[in-house]
Amino acid sequence: MSNSHYEKLRHELLQHQHTWLITGVAGFIGSNLLETLLKLNQKVVGLDNFATGFKKNLEEVLEKVTPEQRDNFLFYQGDICVLSDCAKAMKGVDLVLHQAALGSVPRSIKTPEITHATNVTGFLNSLMVAKDAGVKRFVYASSSSVYGDHPDLPKQEDKIGNPLSPYAVSKYTNELYAKAFSTCYGIETIGLRYFNVFGPRQNPAGPYAAVIPLWISALLKNEPVNINGDGETSRDFCYVENAVQGNLLAAMTQNKAAVNTVYNIAVGQQNTLKTLYSLLVENLNLSTQQELLYKNFRSGDIRHSLADVDKAKKLLGYHPAYSLQSGLKEMMEWYRVALVNY
Ligand SMILES: NC(=O)c1ccc[n+]([C@@H]2O[C@H](COP(=O)([O-])OP(=O)(O)OC[C@H]3O[C@@H](n4cnc5c(N)ncnc54)[C@H](O)[C@@H]3O)[C@@H](O)[C@H]2O)c1
Secondary structure, X not given: OOOHHHHHHHHHHHHOOOEEEEEOOOOHHHHHHHHHHHHOOOEEEEEEOOOOOOHHHHHHHHHOOOHHHHHOEEEEEOOOOOHHHHHHHHOOOOEEEEOOOOOOHHHHHHOHHHHHHHHHHHHHHHHHHHHHHOOOEEEEEEEHHHHOOOOOOOEOOOOOOOOOOHHHHXXXXXXXXXXXXXXXXXXXXXXXXXXXXXXXXXOOOOOOOOHHHHHHHHHHOOOOEEEEOOOOOEEOOEEHHXXXXXXXXXXXXXXXXXXXXXXXXXXXXXXXXXXXXXXXXXXXXXXXXXXXXXXXXXXXXXXXXXXXXXXHHHHHOOOOOOOHHHHHHHHHHHHHHHHHHO
């Protein structure tokens, strides 16, 4: 890892213990945050209702840390839509990493009211309780979907278009609430617009699985690989360790100009779905390529996505350590082993 700023922060965290709340801790990104924080000897409270997360994600993390580090973790099974669950988890917390939400654009198109309840009401509950508990900072997961139909590439934080799905509306609403709360109550917030995060513990199963775990699963099981559109759709795929870095830097920055705003968290590299497919085949060492089955474009999907990560670099000292290629290399073994359990 070449980011000296992040290395310094990790070193400082090893010397000073804070208490963190990770909402959505049993999910993909939440459990990766948990692993990093426990390994840095931090105290972590986790809140999750297992809507889309798994107990096995928590068990896997706890097996990878020392008994002392394991004792630094306190888990509450609870729902962010229930104010008292949020309040219980928030007690004594210094820093919040709010990840709990229902992901997936297609899910939000099918059941917008369910996405709204978790992503908007649940978000507002978490923010209110954080404000009342006097937490030092509330860092939350936003999304590249906020850019909607804005044509510019790369995406810069202050140029957004019309949202293309209820999911995008929910994430943009989070940003508006966070800003209003910092104005009205002085709570420090930072929103991280993740761009297509991938890595270990991302669920490969179910109707709303993300493209990377879905395709790895299909390739390893010799099943058909479906592609939405013509394969030229592009994304800025971001390995989860980059997202973890973004969260830790956002939570700990002492730069006053860096708070109460939003950042792109990505690599700054654009890859088409066809390129992704070739890289997966290469990384899995498959001798034969599965045939790609071309399907219709999905409604609500952005055609091209590429982040400008300069703002996060300048204000937070963020430097994505992993590209799509190096991230895929890191995680392949996990999927080979884990897929038998899905
Ligand atoms: N993965 C990505 O590429 C990506 C991209 C942009 C934004 N995000 C955002 O990042 C965050 C984490 O996403 P992820 O990919 O880890 O998804 P995930 O589904 O793996 O994790 C979300 C977690 O939140 C929990 N949760 C959902 N509703 C809850 C509720 N009402 N109360 C308590 N817990 C609840 C789930 O059980 C799950 O463990 C989400 O806010 C998501 O919208 C993810």
